[in-house]
Amino acid sequence: MNDLLNSLLKALEYSPDNIELRLQIVKIYMDQFLFDEAESHLISILEKDSNTHYKFLLAKCYYELEKFSHSEVILDEIIENEEKIEYLELSCYLNIAQDNNEQALNNYKRILEIDKTYSNSDFDNLFRITQKSLGQDNFVDNDAINFIKKSDIKFNDVGGMDKVKEEIDLKIIKPLLHKDLYKAYGKKIGGGILLYGPPGCGKTHIAKATAGEINANFINVGINDILDMWLGNSEKNLHEIFETAREHKPCVIFIDEIDALGANRNDINKTAGRTVINQFLAELDGIDSNNDGILVLGATNAPWYIDPAFRRPGRFDRIIFVAPPDEEARKSIFKIQLKSKPVDKIDFKTLAKKTSNFSGADIMSSIDIAIESKLQEAFKDGIPKNLNTKDITKAISKMKPSTKEWFSSARNYALYANDSGLYDDILNYLNIKR
Numbered sequence: 294m295n296d297l298l299n300s301l302l303k304a305l306e307y308s309p310d311n312i313e314l315r316l317q318i319v320k321i322y323m324d325q326f327l328f329d330e331a332e333s334h335l336i337s338i339l340e341k342d343s344n345t346h347y348k349f350l351l352a353k354c355y356y357e358l359e360k361f362s363h364s365e366v367i368l369d370e371i372i373e374n375e376e377k378i379e380y381l382e383l384s385c386y387l388n389i390a391q392d393n394n395e396q397a398l399n400n401y402k403r404i405l406e407i408d409k410t411y412s413n414s415d416f417d418n419l420f421r422i423t424q425k426s427l428g429q430d431n432f433v434d435n436d437a438i439n440f441i442k443k444s445d446i447k448f449n450d451v452g453g454m455d456k457v458k459e460e461i462d463l464k465i466i467k468p469l470l471h472k473d474l475y476k477a478y479g480k481k482i483g484g485g486i487l488l489y490g491p492p493g494c495g496k497t498h499i500a501k502a503t504a505g506e507i508n509a510n511f512i513n514v515g516i517n518d519i520l521d522m523w524l525g526n527s528e529k530n531l532h533e534i535f536e537t538a539r540e541h542k543p544c545v546i547f548i549d550e551i552d553a554l555g556a557n558r559n560d561i562n563k564t565a566g567r568t569v570i571n572q573f574l575a576e577l578d579g580i581d582s583n584n585d586g587i588l589v590l591g592a593t594n595a596p597w598y599i600d601p602a603f604r605r606p607g608r609f610d611r612i613i614f615v616a617p618p619d620e621e622a623r624k625s626i627f628k629i630q631l632k633s634k635p636v637d638k639i640d641f642k643t644l645a646k647k648t649s650n651f652s653g654a655d656i657m658s659s660i661d662i663a664i665e666s667k668l669q670e671a672f673k674d675g676i677p678k679n680l681n682t683k684d685i686t687k688a689i690s691k692m693k694p695s696t697k698e699w700f701s702s703a704r705n706y707a708l709y710a711n712d713s714g715l716y717d718d719i720l721n722y723l724n725i726k727r
Contacts, residue, residue: 297321312338319350328357339675345371348675353383361391362635366677370668378404378411385416391633392445394419444505444545451502452629452653453622454495460613461486461503465588469507469543485577485589485608487551489596490615491699493654496592499615500547503590509543516553520569528572535576535587542586551591552598570600577608594699596715597706614718617652617696620645626656627685634664637681644685650694662688 298321305314315334322331335351348367355364368384381400388397401416448458464486468475488496497513504511514534521527538544548554554573577589591609593599603609618626624645631639648656663684670678704723707716720726 310341312342316347323350323354326357328354332358336676343675345375349380349383351675356383356387356390359390361387362633363677365391365633366635366664366668366671367675370672376403376407378407381407382413385413389415389419394445443508444501444503444511446498446502447505448502450505450629451495451498452625453618454499454615457488457499457613457615460611461499461506464611465503466506469509469586484610485591485603486611486613487596487599487603487609488590488592488613488615489594491617491652491696491703492594493652493695494615494617495653496615497547497549498653500545500590500592503588504545504547507543507545509545509588510538510541512538512544512546514546514548516548516550519548519554527569531569531572531576535582535584538587539582539584543588544586545588545590547590547592549592550594552593552595570602574602574608577603597710612715614716614722616718616722617650617694618656620649623648623651623656626653627660630657630660631680634660635677635679637679639680639685640682643682644689647686647689648694650696651689651692652694652696655692655695659685659688659692662691 298318301314301318301321305311305318308314315338319331319334319338322328322334332351332354335347335354338347339351348371352364352367352371355361355367364383364387368380368387372380372384381404385397385400385404388394388400397416397419401413404411451458464484488499490496501511501513503509512534519527519530519534521530534546538546554569577584579587589609591603596612604612624641627639627641627644648659651659660680663680666684666688667678667680700719700723703716703719704725707719707723708725711717711720
C-alpha cells in the first residue's frame with residue numbers, strides 16, 4: 294500500500310490538478326487513519342470542485358480529528374440540500390461527541406424514516422432500552438416510556454441565574470442529599486416550584502439542569518401532551534404522567550406554559566376546563582399517592598393568569614422570577630454557546646456589554662445570525678471560516694431585546710395587581726419603588 298501511495302504522490306507532482314488522482318490518495322490516507330494528510334488534499338480538491346461527496350469526506354476527516362465545529366458547519370450545509378443516510382449518520386456521531394444527544398436522536402429518527410430496516414448498535418444502545426427490568430423482553434423506544442429521560446446538563450452548563458440555582462438547591466438538591474435530616478423535621482422531599490419571567494431567559498434550561506444535578510429522571514411535558522379534545526382524556530393524561538414519575542423516583546416533571554393548564558378557574562366558563570385544573574391540583578397534592586421524591590417545575594411567561602390555588606403551600610409554594618441574564622451571565626452564556634464553534638479570540642466582555650436586556654435566546658440568535666453570515670462565505674469554497682468578535686457585534690446591531698415587550702406588560706401587573714408582593718422582584722429589577 295505504501296508503494297502505491299508513493300507512486301501516486303509522485304504522479305501528483307506531475308499532475309497537481311488531477312482530482313481523481315488526489316482522491317485516490319485521500320482514500321488511502323483515510324484507510325490508514327492519516328486524517329491530517331487526507332484533510333490537506335481534500336481542501337486542495339475543493340478549491341477546484343465543490344462536489345458534495347468531497348465535502349462529506351472533509352467533514353469525516355474533521356470529525357476524526359475532533360474538529361467538531363468544522364465538521365458540523367459542512368454537514369449542516371450538505372444535509373440541508375440532501376438527507377442521505379451516511380450524512381445523517383455522521384451527524385449523529387458528531388452530536389453524540391458534543392453531548393448533544395437530543396439532536397442526535399432527532400437525526401437517528403430521520404434515518405429510520407428513510408430506511409426502516411436501518412440498524413446501528415451504537416445508536417440503539419444509547420437511544421433504546423430493553424424492558425427486562427419491567428418484566429418485558431421486547432425492545433422499545435424511549436418515547437414509549439412517557440417522555441422519561443436523563444438530563445445531560447448541569448448547573449455549570451447554565452450561564453448566571455445564581456439566585457434561581459440557590460433556591461433550587463435549597464428546595465430540591467439539599468433535601469435529596471440529606472434525606473434523614475429533612476425527615477427528622479417532617480419536611481417532605483419534592484414539591485413544586487413555579488418559574489416565571491420573560492420568554493427565552495432559560496426556564497426550560499434550568500429545569501433540565503436541575504434534573505442533571507440530582508441525577509433524577511426528567512419528564513418534559515408540553516401542553517399538547519396533556520390537553521385532549523375528548524372529554525376525560527386530559528385528566529387521564531395528567532394522571533399517567535404523575536404515575537410514571539412516581540414509578541421512577543427521584544423524578545422532575547417540567548411543565549412549560551403552565552398558565553395554559555392552570556388558568557384561573559374564575560376565568561373559565563366550561564366545566565371541562567375546571568375539571569382538568571382540579572385533576573392537576575389533586576395530582577400535586579398526591580391525595581391517593583405518595584409524591585415524596587417528585588419535583589414539579591412549572592414555567593410561565595404570565596403568572597398573573599394562574600389560579601391562586603396553585604400557590605397554596607405544598608403545591609407551587611416557591612415562585613421564582615427568572616430575570617434576563619446580567620452582564621456576567623451574558624458573558625458566561627456567550628462562552629458556553631461558542632465553546633464548540635469555530636472561533637478566533639473573542640472579546641466576551643464587549644459582547645456582554647453590547648447585549649443589555651438580551652435574553653439567553655436573544656444571545657443564541659445573535660450567534661446564529663453571525664454564523665449564517667459566515668456560512669455565506671464558506672459556501673463559496675466549502676471551507677469553514679472562524680467567527681470573531683466583529684462578526685457577532687455586527688449581528689447584535691441588527692437585533693432588539695425581546696424582553697422589553699414583556700416588561701412593559703409585567704410592569705402594570707407589578708404596580709397595580711401586587712397586593713401580596715408576589716411581583717416585587719419585577720419592580721426591583723426595573724428599579725421602581727412602590
